[in-house]
Amino acid sequence: MTALRIAWTELSRLLSIRMGRITVLALVTVPTIYAGLYLYANHDPYAALNRVPTALVVEDTGATGLDGTPMKAGREVADQLLESNDFGWHEVDRKTAQAGVDDGTFDFALIIPRDFSAALTSASGTDPEQAKLKMLTNDANSYLSTTIANTVATKVRDAISERVSKEAVAAFLVGIADVRTGLQQGADGAGKLYDGLTEARGGARQLADGSGRLAGGADDLHQGAIQLRDGLTTLSTRTASLPAQARRLADGARQVAAGDRKVADAGNRIAGAVHTARTAYDGGRTDIAARLAQLGLDQAQQDSVLRIYDRVGKRVHETDAKAGAVRSQLNQLARGAGQVADGADQLARSAPALVDGINQARNGSRKLATGAGTLAEGAGTLHTGAVQLRSGLEQLTKGAGQLRSGLEDGVTKVPETTERSRARIAETVASPIDVRAANKAQARNYGAGLAPFFLALAAWIGGYVLFLLVRPLSSRALAADQHPLRIAVGGWLPPALIGVTQMTLAFAVVALVLDVGVVEGVRTWLFMILISATFVAIVHLMNALLGTPGQFLALVLMVLQLVTAGGTFPWQTIPQPLHWLHDVLPMSYAVDGLRQLMYGGDPARAMSAVLVLAAYLVGALVLTSVVARRQKVWTPSRVKPTVVL
Numbered sequence: 001m002t003a004l005r006i007a008w009t010e011l012s013r014l015l016s017i018r019m020g021r022i023t024v025l026a027l028v029t030v031p032t033i034y035a036g037l038y039l040y041a042n043h044d045p046y047a048a049l050n051r052v053p054t055a056l057v058v059e060d061t062g063a064t065g066l067d068g069t070p071m072k073a074g075r076e077v078a079d080q081l082l083e084s085n086d087f088g089w090h091e092v093d094r095k096t097a098q099a100g101v102d103d104g105t106f107d108f109a110l111i112i113p114r115d116f117s118a119a120l121t122s123a124s125g126t127d128p129e130q131a132k133l134k135m136l137t138n139d140a141n142s143y144l145s146t147t148i149a150n151t152v153a154t155k156v157r158d159a160i161s162e163r164v165s166k167e168a169v170a171a172f173l174v175g176i177a178d179v180r181t182g183l184q185q186g187a188d189g190a191g192k193l194y195d196g197l198t199e200a201r202g203g204a205r206q207l208a209d210g211s212g213r214l215a216g217g218a219d220d221l222h223q224g225a226i227q228l229r230d231g232l233t234t235l236s237t238r239t240a241s242l243p244a245q246a247r248r249l250a251d252g253a254r255q256v257a258a259g260d261r262k263v264a265d266a267g268n269r270i271a272g273a274v275h276t277a278r279t280a281y282d283g284g285r286t287d288i289a290a291r292l293a294q295l296g297l298d299q300a301q302q303d304s305v306l307r308i309y310d311r312v313g314k315r316v317h318e319t320d321a322k323a324g325a326v327r328s329q330l331n332q333l334a335r336g337a338g339q340v341a342d343g344a345d346q347l348a349r350s351a352p353a354l355v356d357g358i359n360q361a362r363n364g365s366r367k368l369a370t371g372a373g374t375l376a377e378g379a380g381t382l383h384t385g386a387v388q389l390r391s392g393l394e395q396l397t398k399g400a401g402q403l404r405s406g407l408e409d410g411v412t413k414v415p416e417t418t419e420r421s422r423a424r425i426a427e428t429v430a431s432p433i434d435v436r437a438a439n440k441a442q443a444r445n446y447g448a449g450l451a452p453f454f455l456a457l458a459a460w461i462g463g464y465v466l467f468l469l470v471r472p473l474s475s476r477a478l479a480a481d482q483h484p485l486r487i488a489v490g491g492w493l494p495p496a497l498i499g500v501t502q503m504t505l506a507f508a509v510v511a512l513v514l515d516v517g518v519v520e521g522v523r524t525w526l527f528m529i530l531i532s533a534t535f536v537a538i539v540h541l542m543n544a545l546l547g548t549p550g551q552f553l554a555l556v557l558m559v560l561q562l563v564t565a566g567g568t569f570p571w572q573t574i575p576q577p578l579h580w581l582h583d584v585l586p587m588s589y590a591v592d593g594l595r596q597l598m599y600g601g602d603p604a605r606a607m608s609a610v611l612v613l614a615a616y617l618v619g620a621l622v623l624t625s626v627v628a629r630r631q632k633v634w635t636p637s638r639v640k641p642t643v644v645l
Helices: 003-016 018-041 046-052 073-082 094-103 115-126 143-238 241-293 300-411 419-430 445-467 475-479 483-513 523-545 546-566 576-585 588-601 601-631
Strands: 053-058 089-091 109-110 134-137
Touching: 003 053, 018 143, 018 445, 018 483, 018 588, 046 588, 053 094, 053 134, 073 089, 073 109, 094 134, 109 143, 109 300, 109 523, 241 300, 241 445, 445 546, 445 588, 483 523, 483 601, 523 546, 523 601, 546 576, 546 588, 588 601
Parallel strands: 053 089, 053 109
Antiparallel strands: 109 134
């Protein structure tokens, strides 16, 4: 007896009577009813949120916006919510909203308070305040409605924050533009200040040098004035008797001049006498020569006598010359003495005025010395101040240079903006993140997102209910001592074939009727058949091994897989002690493989899921063959089971 023969025998038993055929048909539809109805009911719940009754209360009284225009942010928010039609909004008063949330008329209520706009505009003042939105919820109406309400409040808050931030940033950028203009003007002014201070510093250096020379000259003038004052004081003291002395000197000079004149006259007379004597002497030589000749002296004797006469004549001539010179000198002396007398007389007449002038000069020198001292002190102070001014201007020039550089750096660091760029920057800052989803494998809607999990779960349920009708192992084959593997495959094949029908019907309804959007249609259908075959093999093993307790264990295993498969939330969110179950149980791989095939995901992950499920299928059949071999021996518990379903 082959495995196919064993399987055909079991199928014939099931389909031999009308009720059996009806039962098999009902079991075929179980996975479709479970997965199809659930996915139909949850096809796209988010698209139907506009049927959820919600209350909207607007109490905002408005305020003045950042640009000075009236602002009614609460009314604007309400209008946007009403126009969006995301929920079944009903604009009511606070009392009606509270009562409606309490009695279930409204799932939740959004209240915009009176000071909503005023709080939004307070960010530009000195006492900013957060704008508040009040959300009334009641978990007794629906827990998910509360979650959705909080999401709505968050979206409204983000939208308002973006608008307020955009306006605030726009105003801030205008201020930044004004600051940049001011910095540019400041940099230009600082440049002019630097240039002016540079010139002033050069002038201060010249002033310091000049004031230093002035201080040195003033000090020299002061010392000279002191010396002049002392000298004039001494001169005044010593010339006080000059007029009287000058008068006496003039009188004495006049007397000397008169005496010199007398001497000169006497000298003139003597010189005249000597000259007369020389003339007589010169004329007497001729007379002497003639006389000697008369006396009969020869020429030699005459010459001898004349030589003696000539020796006297030489002295006479010298005396005459000296007398003439003396006469000239005496006449010159007389004239000079007269001039000296005239000068002394003039001096005597001028001496009083000279003394008065010296006294005046002395008094002036005293004032000069005092003034020169004051000038020297002032020049020293001026020099000290000029040096300090030069030093201060150097520091000021350096500071002006640093100020200019700093302002120029500030100008370069403050971006130059236009009205258009400021609007773009404000929009970017208000909403800095532009999320652009790049979904490699995308589910069409909420129902499509849940389809892999519920199809896998439906495959397990379909296999589970089949063994309420199908016998796990053929008693006839066991009695005929057939090969254990043949018995195991023969017992697995009938429910596996029914499972193919189950998965084909479920796939047709989900993919074609509900149109969840299956990317890999044929591969998904084949993978669903593999899932059903594997789950049937596992439930088959439990039923073959334990009988009725095995059926219960299959139910427990389904619950474990429902928790750990990660069908709704990511599996990482389950408690840490259950993580290993996710890695071990087959439904985790069934869900992951369906996601890859239905959404067009990673083929490698889908192949990994195929290999794991195939390993579970083969392993379950091998273990079932071991169980079949053991059940060839009948025991009292097999004859009369303790637990019967």
